[in-house]
Amino acid sequence: MARIAGINLPTGKRVEVGLQYIHGIGEKRAKDIMAALKIPTERRVNQLTDQEVSQIREMIDREYQVEGDLRREVQLNIKRLQDLGCYRGLRHRKNLPVRGQRTHTNARTRKGKGRAIAGKKVAPKG
Numbered sequence: 025m026a027r028i029a030g031i032n033l034p035t036g037k038r039v040e041v042g043l044q045y046i047h048g049i050g051e052k053r054a055k056d057i058m059a060a061l062k063i064p065t066e067r068r069v070n071q072l073t074d075q076e077v078s079q080i081r082e083m084i085d086r087e088y089q090v091e092g093d094l095r096r097e098v099q100l101n102i103k104r105l106q107d108l109g110c111y112r113g114l115r116h117r118k119n120l121p122v123r124g125q126r127t128h129t130n131a132r133t134r135k136g137k138g139r140a141i142a143g144k145k146v147a148p149k150g
Contacts (some may be wrong), residue, residue, distance in 0.1 A: 072122065
């Protein structure tokens, strides 16, 4: 079982797909890592040798910011925006969409479950 950056890679999947389980590594970076280390694209995670796993681990540690460090940096960036009181920071603080999306009808993922307006009576149908 390959363990890289604190993540157990799924054994049956191709290495290119398995690397994407690491936060901060997407399709492009996974392909770049595979090409740089000359690992065949059809190779599965359970077929990797210990040397190949250590090469992948060293390359990721050396060249990329992943998992905990990356999550921490993102949180610090959001906290900085909130402390500045800029528009994006206020949107983060209010838990609303940050990048200009409309909120009149959509944005349920960000806003949460719809809540009834307190004190408003709805007349029964009939």
